[in-house]
Amino acid sequence: MRRSPIPCSRASWRAVRFTGIGAVAMCMAIVSFASPSLAAKKPKAPVDPYIKADAHASGGALTGAGSTFDQPLFTKAFYDYNQADSGVTINYASIGSGGGIAQFQATTVNFGASDVPMSPADISLAKGGQVLQVPIALGGEAISYNVPGVKTGLKLTPSVLTDIFLGTVKTWNDPKIKKLNPKVKLPSNPIVTVHRADGSGTTYIFTNYLSTVSPAWSSGPGTGKSVSWPGGVAGQGNEGVAGLIQQTPYSIGYVELAYALQNKFTYAAIQNSAGKYVLPTKASVAADAAQKPNVTTVDFSIVDQAGADSYPISGYSWALIYQLQKSQAAGTELVKVLDWLSHAPGQAIASSLDYVPLPANIQALARSTLLQVTGPDGKTVLLTK
Secondary structure, eight states, X not given: XXXXXXXXXXHHHHHHTTTOHHHHHXXXXXXXXXXXXXXXXXXXXXXXXXXXXXXXXXXXXXEEEEOSSSHHHHHHHHHHHIIIIIOEEEEEEEOOHHHHHHHHHTTOSSEEEESSOOOHXXXXXXXXSSEEEEEEEEXXXXXXXXXXXXXXXXXXXXXXXXXXXXXXXXXXXXXXXXXXXXXXXXXXXXXXXXXESSOOHHHHHHHHHHHHHOHHHHTTTOSSSSXXXXXXXXXXXXXXXXXXXXXXXXXXXXXXXXXXHHTTOEXXXXXXXXXXXXXXXXXXXXXXXXXXXXXXXXXXXOTTOSSTTOOSSXXXXXXXXXXXXXXXXXXXXXXXXXXXXXXXXXXXXXXXXXXXXXXHHHHHHHHHHHTTOBOTTSOOBOOOO
């Protein structure tokens, strides 16, 4: 019985270029004898009409400010969006979530970005009217450290990590750390903790985690974009914290995963609620988010979720916009770029930068929110197919 030959691969076609017409004929013959099942084409995935329309904006310029957690994503995505036949230029100031909320409240930017949604108190100070908040990114926070001579990944439990930032575990060779890492030669040097100097959504996620796992932290420094730290040194933005960790031997701090990877930091495996030690990766952050699929702007925390594969210090970031846009043109450009960013094109860029692509239901939440945005008349929906 004659076997059905396999259709030519790309490699076969590359080889054909150097072997002449006879090889081309042979390759064509192989294709002609291929079985129908192998030759059949896969059906194309349906085209999202909104995404198709998103890339064809009328040009213009937008301004935004806020989250440094989002900055690596925004830098690449906004450039690519400009090049994707939109002609829209987006100038984004990476000043921290607190600063972004303040500028958005004052209506000095078209949009803000924050790793924690605006609270009712924040929203009451917004001068541009009804506020909408759009999920835009999902990522993890790496507990990065700079301990000379320690190249292997440390293991830390929630209680030991909390004690480090409370200042009750003071040296790297403290018995509590040594017990978790018996094969690692730890120095006796004092631990230098690094935290954010500015109001920060990244700080909110980290302190929310510490408050969740530690009554001592919850009743002490607590949860917030800014807290009263028991000690340590402070850096401005994720980039400032990353810089201090890099420059300060025996330091430890929290940074968005992309910053840890860009700076080639070592970072700790954190014990999750299932008792497993897990490193921050796209897969482990996605596993954590999957445990709580239905987040909202008032029930948004995904720290310390169940599941053996979950990385416990994870969170979403949000774009802040006004429902009623004062400019039809600018408002249309804004909803198009945010829809593009929160769906397949933008999320592919996010994945390439070690963020986690937004789950399908969160993408749907982003679009349903953007479909509430209107022009100056309060009636005309700006996001269209």
